[in-house]
Amino acid sequence: MKSFKFILVIISIFATLLPLGAEEFEDKRVIESRITFQKTSHQNPWLVGEPFSRKLNLIYVGKGLFFGVTLPKQYPVFAEFESFDYSVPKLGIKSYDEETGFLLLETKEIPKLPKPVALDSKSFNKQCVTGKSRYVFLPFSKTPIKVLLLENKTSEEPNFFFKNQTLCGVTISEYLVPTEYVETFYRTEGKPFPHPGFVFDVNLTPSEREYYSKTFKNPLLVTEVIPGVGPAYNLFPGDLVTEIGTVSLSKVDDWDRADKVYDLILRKSDGSLRGLGENVQLKLHRNFQSQTVSYDLRAYDSNDFLIPEEAKKRKPLYLIAGGFFFTELTNAYLKEFGSEYRVKSEKKLVYLSDYYQKKVHPVREKIVILSRVFPLEGNLGYQDFQDLVLEKVNGTRITSLGQLKTLLQSEDTTYYAFELSGGKIAFFSRREILDLQQELQLTYKLGRAYNLED
Numbered sequence: 001m002k003s004f005k006f007i008l009v010i011i012s013i014f015a016t017l018l019p020l021g022a023e024e025f026e027d028k029r030v031i032e033s034r035i036t037f038q039k040t041s042h043q044n045p046w047l048v049g050e051p052f053s054r055k056l057n058l059i060y061v062g063k064g065l066f067f068g069v070t071l072p073k074q075y076p077v078f079a080e081f082e083s084f085d086y087s088v089p090k091l092g093i094k095s096y097d098e099e100t101g102f103l104l105l106e107t108k109e110i111p112k113l114p115k116p117v118a119l120d121s122k123s124f125n126k127q128c129v130t131g132k133s134r135y136v137f138l139p140f141s142k143t144p145i146k147v148l149l150l151e152n153k154t155s156e157e158p159n160f161f162f163k164n165q166t167l168c169g170v171t172i173s174e175y176l177v178p179t180e181y182v183e184t185f186y187r188t189e190g191k192p193f194p195h196p197g198f199v200f201d202v203n204l205t206p207s208e209r210e211y212y213s214k215t216f217k218n219p220l221l222v223t224e225v226i227p228g229v230g231p232a233y234n235l236f237p238g239d240l241v242t243e244i245g246t247v248s249l250s251k252v253d254d255w256d257r258a259d260k261v262y263d264l265i266l267r268k269s270d271g272s273l274r275g276l277g278e279n280v281q282l283k284l285h286r287n288f289q290s291q292t293v294s295y296d297l298r299a300y301d302s303n304d305f306l307i308p309e310e311a312k313k314r315k316p317l318y319l320i321a322g323g324f325f326f327t328e329l330t331n332a333y334l335k336e337f338g339s340e341y342r343v344k345s346e347k348k349l350v351y352l353s354d355y356y357q358k359k360v361h362p363v364r365e366k367i368v369i370l371s372r373v374f375p376l377e378g379n380l381g382y383q384d385f386q387d388l389v390l391e392k393v394n395g396t397r398i399t400s401l402g403q404l405k406t407l408l409q410s411e412d413t414t415y416y417a418f419e420l421s422g423g424k425i426a427f428f429s430r431r432e433i434l435d436l437q438q439e440l441q442l443t444y445k446l447g448r449a450y451n452l453e454d
Helices: 002-017 121-127 179-187 206-212 257-266 331-335 347-356 401-408 430-444
Strands: 031-038 051-062 065-069 076-081 092-096 102-106 133-137 144-149 159-163 166-172 175-178 198-201 220-225 240-244 279-286 289-296 318-321 324-328 368-373 388-393 415-420 424-429
Touching (some): 051 076, 051 102, 065 179, 102 179, 121 166, 121 179, 175 179, 240 257, 318 401, 318 430, 324 401, 331 347
Antiparallel strands (some): 031 076, 051 065, 144 175, 198 220, 240 279, 318 324, 388 415, 415 424
């Protein structure tokens, strides 16, 4: 009888070490899963890349939703719980923030769900660690997040930190992202967090203070306005911000000055986070005159840049005409040349990326490039055309792939003259373009000749 009990104990211990099964996770607080991403290529956007997966810890937050933090700037497809069998249903992507990697997953197929983790900021203040806080930028992110600094560095992989039964937040390296960010992401159903809209400098040297401001104490110097995010054309580099809302910056001490400025822009008077669309007012000094600027907070998005970080929603845009592969220049396109992309890629494109990336335009304007030419019988002689800026088609300056598509579909046009950087020109009749499109499909079996989703 004793040996039988001993066997039961061994079995029970072993069972606790097994990965999660479909029916046995209702009492778990942190649930192990794997999330699958779809690789995409900006230089071969018509190809479906091999998926890859990685471990992901989740907590159940209620209403069939699970929360986790994963890779930013990726394209998640689905997740599933760790299991030895295939009976676990897949979790769909409810919301995903490319800046922070915050993720909400949903399921409607699991009959018995675990107890939701309480997202209570009041309990956080009573139970969790306290200490120095700071606004930081998480890996690959441009959005400032207010974190607590941990005494000991943790894993680079995001994990959940509990004190007793209270969720204190998400640990990433030496940072603790407080529960209020998790709660806000869940409450807003996955909306991203707002960006200040501009970049500033608070630590002016004595000579800079003398140059920019002789009469204002502790001004805030605007160094950059983010197009499409901040108040472009209303705020300019060199402006001196003297008040945020109703708070004079002369009353803000030098100690932790940048963090206090972020608080004034991104938080309400009670300390809670502002949401997207909330209004911010700045009083500033420009050309010896006082002015007021008002704008709504938005999430960071490079889509309005002349040269974006990547194609919106991770779906690279392209158009193939006459075997010519056209796309819009992005930093992601250049970086696919490898870690030495500045040396290996076309120098002119690197120059454009360096100097015109965040150029502000009153209308959305992009740089269209000819990436390369598919070898076809009908376009011989153009095979060395690669990484060239498409400047004009039939004398019309090209500012987007959508505009290029409209020009190519014009029934009144019988020929097309493509003017490219370096003085190169390609000439095709309308009939030749149609024949080349047919030859392209037969030779390379492409699913579609363009992706212009916006």
